[in-house]
Amino acid sequence: MRLLVVLIITQCLVYSSAVLQSFDHAPNQDGSLSFLVIGDWGRNGAYNQSQVAFQMGVVGEQLDIDFVISTGDNFYDNGLKGIDDSSFHHSFTKIYTAPSLQKQWYNVLGNHDYRGDVEAQLSPVLSNLDNRWFCSRSYIVNAEFVEFFFVDTTPFVDKYFTQPEDHVYDWRGIRPRNHYISNLLKDLDMSLKQSNAKWKIVVGHHTIRSAGHHGDTEELVNHLLPILEANNIDLYMNGHDHCLQHISSLNSEIQFLTSGGGSKSWGGDVSWWKPEEMKFYYDGQGFMSVHVIETELNIAFYDVFGNVLHKWNTSKQLHSTL
Template sequence: MSMSFLFTFTIIISFGLCILYASAELQRLSHSSKHDGALSFLVLGDWGRRGAYNQSQVSFQMGKVGEKLDIDFVVSTGDNFYDNGLTSDHDNAFQESFTQIYTAKSLQKQWYSVLGNHDYRGDAEAQLSPVLREIDSRWLCLRSFIVDSELVEIFFVDTTPFVEEYFTEPQEHKYDWRGIGPQKPYITNLLKDLELALRESTAKWKIVVGHHAIRSVGHHGDTQELINQLLPILQANNIDFYMNGHDHCLEHISDTESPIQFLTSGAGSKAWRGDIKGMNRRDVNFFYDGQGFMSVKLTQTDATIEFYDVFGNVLHRLTSSKQLHSSM
């Protein structure tokens, strides 16, 4: 075997491994709708504090609303465990902040979760581990994936690697970038896979979930990297809702260039930050600087989204309708 052939073969294999390593292909999971075709779920973010900062009280109200709506599952928008994620897949914080807190009967459903920036500050891969699902079968956390119920497709996007400052100015924090590979190829592949999946989707409703806000008037505000790279793809593919956490508040902001509604549910525990930017923006429909969560109910023709505070009061309601087209 010639040296030139060995060199060429090595280059081809290395290139292939690089492409494989940087790939962010979306895994697809199925979740059936109810017999009448409807679907309902709760959305919660920024919560895991061993019950502190009203986490337990929010959980109690979630249980009541979950029972009333007969929810099918729960969506977590990230920052699942504070302050620095989990130390391993045997970290007691998993049970102390999740299993022992969300105990209501109605919450014993599948939880679909993404990672937030605080999760990346610990052992990020621990939250992806099947070991956690053995401890509590409700738990399912992946980087980016799709939940398909036919009525709706929910596209979960790993937004933390988009944010440049986590790479360039991590300050005292150490981020666990294992499994990400080079940042730019990872994001490029993720966006390519997401765009293809959105374009091919035939679901009545299309929802995208990420940890970071695209639009927000809370402490962190808009995420410019998502505005530049993710938002154009969402606008071009008829997305109904973008749901996120990161800012510890509840908010509803409308896109000024498309029908997309930006919905923040990051108030699962520590809130009341008091840092609000641009409340006079004409696209802001609702903002609440306190603990709470969000519910979503979908049918073939209607979406009803409600924001609740820590006492279970409905603070804001969003309704959206679509025409029911019959096939000829």
């Protein structure tokens, strides 16, 4: 029997000097953990969202997954209008219907989510409507030998504040912005330093390294990446660019993994990248799987037909007991 902690959030997290709120998700009895990663999806089933969801169900059953991670932009184009917005049903509950996907979903917010009522996505009302749903701004999921650090990346990006164009962003709980970001970075750094997990995985919406349409997010390169490098994380997983990609780092062991192919993709929109770093790029729809045990981590990318496009694995030695 797996232990799946029921997450109940009574209010959105407001950052102070406290460390990030942490939740437990026990691994399987055999010491393994399997999950899917999907991003940029919520379009009422359109742009092949339903087809991607179907293949996620197939792969989810094959891998007997424990949960799903969403890398943000959960509802297009402008988030949810409120807790009673029917898009929650038509873009989430009605789409991801496979038995294997009836597991916990750990979600982060994307920039499109910030264009709507952010607090609706954070509300426990949605969890009551569909108990798979969990969304918070930034938080930690502790699965013993692997620890996940979910980071709210949208407030880092300057242009959403200085060049909002025709979009209105919901900044409740964010201002003063500099205070919010400073405390978040401090809390993240402290939590990473205190972590005893064998594997450290950070999840955010925005890219750090990307050959896609948006490219690198400079604010994250300048402020978040140094913390990730200093704390020797293993994976940074994101969405935002509507593609699938795997970029390695020449400066650290970090692998940058984009899973933003949940619905509408940007075919042909790719920039040149250093071949020694670019392991894989696909400009269509799809998703990613991760299987991890204490000594080994495996990832795979799938297209809308369920074909495996790219695999990668790495290993670590067991901790010595001497």
